[in-house]
Amino acid sequence: xxxxxxxxxxxxxxxxxxxxxxxxxxxxxxxxxxxxxxxxxxxxxxxxxxxxxxxxxxxxxxxxxxxxxxxxxxxxxxxxxxxxxxxxxxxxxxxxxxxxxxxxxxxxxxxxxxxxxxxxxxxxxxxxxxxxxxxxxxxxxxxxxxxxxxxxxxxxxxxxxxxxxxxxxxxxxxxxxxxxxxxxxxxxxxxxxxxxxxxxxxxxxxxxxxxxxxxxxxxxxxxxxxxxxxxxxxxxxxxxxxxxxxxxxxxxxxxxxxxxxxxxxxxxxxxxxxxxxxxxxxxxxxxxxxxxxxxxxxxxxxxxxxxxxxxxxxxxxxxxxxxxxxxxxxxxxxxxxxxxxxxxxxxxxxxxxxxxxxxxxxxxxxxxxxxxxxxxxxxxxxxxxxxxxxxxxxxxxxxxxxxxxxxxxxxxxxxxxxxx
Amino acid sequence: xxxxxxxxxxxxxxxxxxxxxxxxxxxxxxxxxxxxxxxxxxxxxxxxxxxxxxxxxxxxxxxxxxxxxxxxxxxxxxxxxxxxxxxxxxxxxxxxxxxxxxxxxxxxxxxxxxxxxxxxxxxxxxxxxxxxxxxxxxxx
Numbered sequence: 239x240x241x242x243x244x245x246x247x248x249x250x251x252x253x254x255x256x257x258x259x260x261x262x263x264x265x266x267x268x269x270x271x272x273x274x275x276x277x278x279x280x281x282x283x284x285x286x287x288x289x290x291x292x293x294x295x296x297x298x299x300x301x302x303x304x305x306x307x308x309x310x311x312x313x314x315x316x317x318x319x320x321x322x323x324x325x326x327x328x329x330x331x332x333x334x335x336x337x338x339x340x341x342x343x344x345x346x347x348x349x350x351x352x353x354x355x356x357x358x359x360x361x362x363x364x365x366x367x368x369x370x371x372x373x374x375x376x377x378x379x380x381x382x383x384x385x386x387x388x389x390x391x392x393x394x395x396x397x398x399x400x401x402x403x404x405x406x407x408x409x410x411x412x413x414x415x416x417x418x419x420x421x422x423x424x425x426x427x428x429x430x431x432x433x434x435x436x437x438x439x440x441x442x443x444x445x446x447x448x449x450x451x452x453x454x455x456x457x458x459x460x461x462x463x464x465x466x467x468x469x470x471x472x473x474x475x476x477x478x479x480x481x482x483x484x485x486x487x488x489x490x491x492x493x494x495x496x497x498x499x500x501x502x503x504x505x506x507x508x509x510x511x512x513x514x515x516x517x518x519x520x521x522x523x524x525x526x527x528x529x530x531x532x533x534x535x536x537x538x539x540x541x542x543x544x545x546x547x548x549x550x551x552x553x554x555x556x557x558x559x560x561x562x563x564x565x566x567x568x569x570x571x572x573x574x575x576x577x578x579x580x581x582x583x584x585x586x587x588x589x590x591x592x593x594x595x596x597x598x599x600x601x602x603x604x605x606x607x608x609x610x611x612x613x614x615x616x617x618x619x620x621x622x623x624x625x626x627x628x629x630x631x632x633x634x635x636x637x638x639x640x641x642x643x644x645x646x647x648x649x650x651x652x653x654x655x656x657x658x
Numbered sequence: 659x660x661x662x663x664x665x666x667x668x669x670x671x672x673x674x675x676x677x678x679x680x681x682x683x684x685x686x687x688x689x690x691x692x693x694x695x696x697x698x699x700x701x702x703x704x705x706x707x708x709x710x711x712x713x714x715x716x717x718x719x720x721x722x723x724x725x726x727x728x729x730x731x732x733x734x735x736x737x738x739x740x741x742x743x744x745x746x747x748x749x750x751x752x753x754x755x756x757x758x759x760x761x762x763x764x765x766x767x768x769x770x771x772x773x774x775x776x777x778x779x780x781x782x783x784x785x786x787x788x789x790x791x792x793x794x795x796x797x798x
Contacts, residue, residue: 583706610780
C-alpha cells in the first residue's frame, strides 16, 4: 500500500429500502466528507459498483458500516460463539450475526461502540444513561467510567414521542429494580433531527438531557479515522477465531503461531467471514437438500403418480395467481404514489403561480413583511409606497379583497390585504 | 369426455374443481386488475411527464432530511428541516430576495425531485432583509 495515497473511509448503511453511501478523505486535521448518495434497494448492483469504483479509485481505504440490528447487547464476557467487539475494559458488544449481506464491508460497528466513543470523555463515577437514536431505534446504555452496566434497544417506529418517552422511563425503572440506582442524567446522540422527541423526553422524565447531533456517516468516518479507535471496537467475525484456534493447536512452534495470529488480526475483515459463513450455509443447505432429496426418493416409490399429475394444474394456477397478485400489489402501490405525486405537483405549480403573481403585483409599490399564501386565499402585510397601484393590482388578482392601510409613526404606511 | 372424468379418482376430481374455481375466481380477476392498473399507470406517467418542465429529468428521491438539506443548501442561505407530528416536516428556507425566482423553480420541481407533497399553505416572512419561507411537507 502506498503511504502517499490518501486514506479514504467509505461508509454505508441501509435505512428502510434505501442504501446511503458516503466517503471521506481522512486528513490529520479531520476528515473531509463528500456528498451523501442514496440508492434504492432495487439499484443494489449500482450501489455495490459505486463502492467498488471508490475502492479502485482510492486503494488505501476502509469500507465502514453500522449494525442496526435490534438484538445486540453489552456483556462482560467475550462470547467466542457470537460476533463481538470490545468496547472498553471487560465490556463487549455481542450480537448473533453480521448482517452486511453481500455488500463489501471491512469495518462494522455497533451503535453502542459509537456511543462509547462519542461519550468516553464524559464518563465519570456518576451513572449516566446514554441514548443513541439510530434509524428510529433507541440504543440505551447505563454506564460509569468503570463499566457498562446494562443496555437496551427500543424500536420507535410507529410510536408517538410520548410513547417513546414512556418506554425510556420503563427501561430506567427496570434498571432501578435490578440495581437500585437511577441515572444521574441523560446524554443523547441523535442522527436525525427530532426536537419534539427531546422536548417530550425532558418533560416526561423531568430530567436533564444533553443533546448532540451528528449523521451516521460522520460518526462512522470518525470510528474508522484511526487505528486506535477502529481496532478496539469493530465487530470481529466469529469464525476467524475458530480458525485461529485450530492453527494454534496444530502448530508446534509457538513463535510461528504468534506470527500467524498477528497476521490474521491484521487482515481480518468481514469479507473473509462472509465467505466462510456462506460456505457453512452452503454445507447446511446441501445437507438439508440431500435429506430432502433422500426423503423424496423414498416417498416417490410410494406415491401415486396420477395424484402428482393432478396436482400440477393446481400448482400452475397457484403460481400464476401468486405471480399476478404480487405484480398487481406492486403496480397498485406505484399507481397510488403516482396519483399522489401528480396532485402534489399540480398544487406546487398552482402555489408557484400564486406566489409569482403576488410578488409581481407588489412590484416596487410595496415591501412584504409577512404573507400567508395558499392556492385559494392570500393574507399579506407589508409597507406600501404606491397605494393606488398596489390596491388595483391586488384587486385585479383577488377581486373583492379587503385592502386596509394604516399610517405608521415613521411616516410610512402599512397595508394589509386579505382575499375574499 | 364425461366418462373420462368419471374414471378419475375422487382426489383428482376435487383438485381439478379447486383449480378451476381458483382460476376463475382469483387468477383471472387478478390478471385483469393488473393489466388495467398497468394501463392506468402508463397514463398517469404520461400525465406527470406533461407537468414536468425540468431540463434534466430524474426519478423522485425518497425524502430524507439530511439529503434534502444538503441539496437545498446549494441554492439557499439557510435551510432547516424539523420533524413534526403526523409524519410531516416543517421546512424553513431563508434566502436573499433576489433569489426568489430560484425558490419558485425549487417549489415547482419539489414533488418531482423528492417524494413529498407540500401543504397548501406557504408563509413568507421578511427576516433581516432576507425572505424566509416556511412550508409543511409530507413524504409519500
